Amino acid sequence: MGKSDATSVNRKEEIISAAIEVFAEIGYYRATTAQVAQRAKISQPYIFRFFSTKEALLLAALEVSWTRVIDSFHKVMESGLSEQLEPDLIRAYEDILDSYRNETLLQMQAQTIQEDSIREAMRKGFGEVHRIVLDAFQGAGIPNPQERATMFLARGMLCNISSALDMPELMGK
Amino acid sequence: MGKSDATSVNRKEEIISAAIEVFAEIGYYRATTAQVAQRAKISQPYIFRFFSTKEALLLAALEVSWTRVIDSFHKVMESGLSEQLEPDLIRAYEDILDSYRNETLLQMQAQTIQEDSIREAMRKGFGEVHRIVLDAFQGAGIPNPQERATMFLARGMLCNISSALDMPELMGK
DNA sequence: ACTATAAGTAATTGATGAATCACTAACTAG
DNA sequence: CTAGTTAGTGATTCATCAATTACTTATAGT
Numbered sequence: 001m002g003k004s005d006a007t008s009v010n011r012k013e014e015i016i017s018a019a020i021e022v023f024a025e026i027g028y029y030r031a032t033t034a035q036v037a038q039r040a041k042i043s044q045p046y047i048f049r050f051f052s053t054k055e056a057l058l059l060a061a062l063e064v065s066w067t068r069v070i071d072s073f074h075k076v077m078e079s080g081l082s083e084q085l086e087p088d089l090i091r092a093y094e095d096i097l098d099s100y101r102n103e104t105l106l107q108m109q110a111q112t113i114q115e116d117s118i119r120e121a122m123r124k125g126f127g128e129v130h131r132i133v134l135d136a137f138q139g140a141g142i143p144n145p146q147e148r149a150t151m152f153l154a155r156g157m158l159c160n161i162s163s164a165l166d167m168p169e170l171m172g173k
Numbered sequence: 174m175g176k177s178d179a180t181s182v183n184r185k186e187e188i189i190s191a192a193i194e195v196f197a198e199i200g201y202y203r204a205t206t207a208q209v210a211q212r213a214k215i216s217q218p219y220i221f222r223f224f225s226t227k228e229a230l231l232l233a234a235l236e237v238s239w240t241r242v243i244d245s246f247h248k249v250m251e252s253g254l255s256e257q258l259e260p261d262l263i264r265a266y267e268d269i270l271d272s273y274r275n276e277t278l279l280q281m282q283a284q285t286i287q288e289d290s291i292r293e294a295m296r297k298g299f300g301e302v303h304r305i306v307l308d309a310f311q312g313a314g315i316p317n318p319q320e321r322a323t324m325f326l327a328r329g330m331l332c333n334i335s336s337a338l339d340m341p342e343l344m345g346k
Numbered sequence: 347a348c349t350a351t352a353a354g355t356a357a358t359t360g361a362t363g364a365a366t367c368a369c370t371a372a373c374t375a376g
Numbered sequence: 377c378t379a380g381t382t383a384g385t386g387a388t389t390c391a392t393c394a395a396t397t398a399c400t401t402a403t404a405g406t
Contacts, residue, residue, distance in 0.1 A: 008382085027286060029202035032363055043385050048365065105285050111337050112281045113200060123338055130343055150345035151324065154331035158323065161330060164284050165296055170303055172323035184353090205393060216355045221395065353402075359395085366389075373382075 012050045012060075015040045020061045024102035028058055028109055059121055062110055065103035066125035072096055073132050082140035086152065089133065093156050097163050104160050129153070185223045185233075188213045193234045197275035201231055201282055232294055235283055238276035239298035245269055246305050255313035259325065262306065266329050270336055277333050302326070 018040035022031045033054055037044040051057040072092045080088045097104055110122050133152055137145035162170040191213035195204045206227055210217040224230040245265045253261045270277055283295050306325055310318035335343040 011383085024285075025287065027202055029200055033365085034363075044364090045366075045386085046384060049383085052365095054364070108281075108285045111334055112197075112278050114198065119338060123340060126334070126338065126340060126343060146345045150331065150343065151328070153343060154327035155324070157330040157334060158327035161284055161299070165292060165299065167296060167299060170299060170323065170326060172319045206395085207393075215353095217393095218356085218395075218397090219354060222353085225395095227394065348406085350405090351403085353400100355400075356398095358397075361394090362392085364389100364391090367387085368385105369387100370385080371383085374380085376378090 008050075011042070015042070015047055015050055015057070016060050016064055019057050020064065020102050020106055023058065023061060023109070024105035028106070028113070033057075055115065055117065058106075058110070059117060061103075061106055062118070062121045062125065065100070065107050066121075066128070068096060068100055068103055069093070069125075070128055070132065073129065073136075077132070077136050085136055085140045086142070086148070089136070089152065090155070094159070097159060101163060105164060108160055108164060126153075184215070188215070188220055188223055188230070189233050189237055192230050193237065193275050193279055196231065196234060196282070197278035201279070201286070206230075228288065228290065231279075231283070232290060234276075234279055235291070235294045235298065238273070238280055239294075239301070241269060241273055241276055242266070242298075242302055243305065246302065246309075250305070250309050250312075258309055258313045259315070259321070262309070262325065263328070267332070270332060274336060278337060281333055281337060299326075 015036065019036045022036045022039050025031075026035065033047050034044040036057070037047055040047075047057065051060065072095075073089060076088045076092045077085070107122070107125070110118050113119070113122075130149060130153060134145060134149040137148050137152075142148055158170060162168060188209065192209045195209045195212050198204075199208065206220050207217040209230070210220055213220075220230065224233065245268075246262060249261045249265045250258070280295070280298070283291050286292070286295075303322060303326060307318060307322040310321050310325075315321055331343060335341060
């Protein structure tokens with residue numbers, strides 16, 4: 001299998017990557033499957049061989065984006081000293097925002113989508129991240145872990161907005 | 174002029190109110206002007222007597238939502254003691270989230286819309302709220318006002334998400 | 347009554363988009 | 377070789393929607 005080999009799994013991942021870009025740039029509802037297909041360099045109908053609906057494609061894209069955050073936080077916890085735990089987590093999240101801005105933009109969009117399946121995916125993602133951070137803070141013996149976990153998430157959410165609107169001043173200069 | 178009198182200004186406000194509801198519930202791009210019209214109990218084309226485009230209607234709706242927050246914060250600052258300033262501002266924002274949830278959902282949507290005019294409106298709204306909070310904290314002699322203002326906004330943004338996804342546990346139980 | 351203007355709508359238009367269908371080309375196992 | 381499977385596309389379908397047009401009804405001033 002050479003690098004240009006197009007396995008079914010590769011195609012699926014390529015489509016998801018294209019969808020993350022296009023959905024983030026154009027907006028999920030406004031973006032068309034034709035635009036996603038063009039970005040993925042395939043024909044529009046071929047998307048539906050891998051995803052039964054546009055919404056299924058969005059769900060797959062969200063799954064990728066949440067896995068990104070969760071895996072990153074797990075890595076920090078495994079390898080880090082518990083004294084610098086919070087700054088390490090902050091840095092990890094900022095790195096994701098730098099490198100995978102589109103995934104964050106997609107998550108932000110999905111926060112207000114009312115379809116049950118999307119809401120469930122978002123609840124699961126947020127819930128798991130919250131649980132991980134809370135466990136980490138408790139395990140590290142940080143005082144008021146509940147409140148600190150909330151403020152950690154809160155800072156992250158403002159960070160998202162500051163990035164999305166290109167307003168660095170919101171994060172206190 | 175009785176209460177059922179339909180002045181041009183009233184109609185405009187009614188349309189904006191209907192748009193806030195429909196856009197928040199359905200999503201701006203997915204919502205149709207026909208749905209807004211139905212909610213406002215007018216015909217679909219009549220919307221375009223007041224707003225030249227769907228986007229102009231969104232801008233008007235965002236204007237209303239930001240004015241809501243800004244006016245509320247101003248009122249807190251005028252009438253409140255500076256010792257309880259921060260909790261008063263928090264309560265004021267929570268009241269808005271309770272009473273005007275749709276306006277917040279609309280703002281959340283607009284955070285990721287890439288059209289220049291929308292981004293500009295969002296920057297203006299966020300910028301003004303940030304300025305007000307920062308001025309208030311500085312005026313009240315709160316230490317580290319910059320950082321405290323950032324954390325105030327951050328908490329508000331997580332509060333939005335917690336409300337939108339119906340996840341009260343995110344705010345630390 | 348009469349005319350101007352405001353309030354409002356039905357019908358249409360032109361464009362667009364998700365999803366399906368019908369098909370072709372390339373590879374693979376026996 | 378050939379029968380079956382995988383990869384892929386062009387053309388079409390059916391629905392939808394923002395925006396326009398052309399029209400009707402009501403109101404107010406003279």
